[in-house]
Amino acid sequence: MSTAHHCDAAARAEQVLARRGARITQLRRDVLRALMREDRPVGAYQLFDQLKARDAASAPPAVYRALDFLVGEGMAHKLQSLNAYVGCACFEHAHDAHFLICRGCNAAEEVPTTAIRKQVDTDAAERGFAVERMVVETVGLCADCKGRA
C-alpha cells in the first residue's frame, strides 16, 4: 500500500475545496489529511489524539467542528453505525453514500447510491415524505475476510 494514493486524495480534496472558495484552515487541512491517511473509518477521538500528539489540535470541539465542516463539504462521511468518519475526495458538495463495512478488517468501502436512492425516494414519495439525508450502511465481511474465515 503506497501512501501516494492517500496524499493525492487529500491534495485533490483541497483543490476542490479551494476552487469552491471554502476556507481551508490549518486545522481543517490537518484533519482532512489525517482522515485521508487512514483507509479505515476513524473515531473523532482517535483523530483528536493523533493531532493532539502533534500539537495540531487543542480539544475535542475543534476536531468535531472541522469534521462537521468536511462532512458539509462532502469531503468526509460519518458512519453512524460506528461513530466514525471516513474521508472522500468527492466533487459534490454533499452526497449520500452506501458503505460496505467489514467487521473483519474494519474497512469501509463507499459505493454509489443511485439505484438505492431511487428506491428510497419511491418509498418516501409514497408516503409524502421529503427526503433530506440518507444513511445506508451494510455490515458484513469483505471478500478478503470472508476467504480468511
Next chain:
Amino acid sequence: MSTAHHCDAAARAEQVLARRGARITQLRRDVLRALMREDRPVGAYQLFDQLKARDAASAPPAVYRALDFLVGEGMAHKLQSLNAYVGCACFEHAHDAHFLICRGCNAAEEVPTTAIRKQVDTDAAERGFAVERMVVETVGLCADCKGRA
C-alpha cells in the same frame, strides 16, 4: 390516538416471543411495553429514567441488555442516526428495515426493505461482500410537517 393500538402491539409481541420460546422476564416486558407505548424513537436513558421512576429498572446496563434482547428478537430496532430505539411487533426473528425519520415531529415510520435490500445485495455481490446487517435511515420531513412548514 388511542392507546389500544400500542397495547395490542406489545401484547402481540409478547405472544410471538412466547410462541418462540424466548424468556420474557419482567424487565424485558417492561422495556418492551415502554418502547411500544411511545410512537417515537426513545433513547436508552429516556427509557431508563421512565423505568427507574417506577422502580422497574436498576441501572443502565439492565436496560441496554433488555434492548439488545429485543433487537435480537426483532421486536425493536436501533436508529443509528438518533441513538434511539423503536418497537416493532414483527414476526421475524430479526429483520432489516428502512426508517423514514421526521426531524419535525421525530416520528419514525418503518417501511419494508425488499427492493432496497435487493439493491444492497447486488452492490455487495459485485464486490464479493457478504451482507450480515443493513442500516437504512432517511431523514427529512413527513407529510404533516412538510405541510406545516
Next chain:
DNA sequence: AGGCGTCCGGTTACATTGTAACCATCGGCG
C-alpha cells in the same frame, strides 16, 4: 428433592462520544 449449569439482572465504576457556552483572534471589507 438435590445439585448443576446457564441465563439473567443488580451493582459499581468507567469509557467513549459529543456539546454548550464563552471568549480571543484573524481576515476581509467598508
Next chain:
DNA sequence: CGCCGATGGTTACAATGTAACCGGACGCCT
C-alpha cells in the same frame, strides 16, 4: 482604522454505552 462574521481555544459537562463481577433464579437431570 474599526467593524463583523467566521474560526478555533478553552472549560466544563452531557449523553451514550460497557466491562467486570456477583448473586439469585430457573430449567434440567439424576
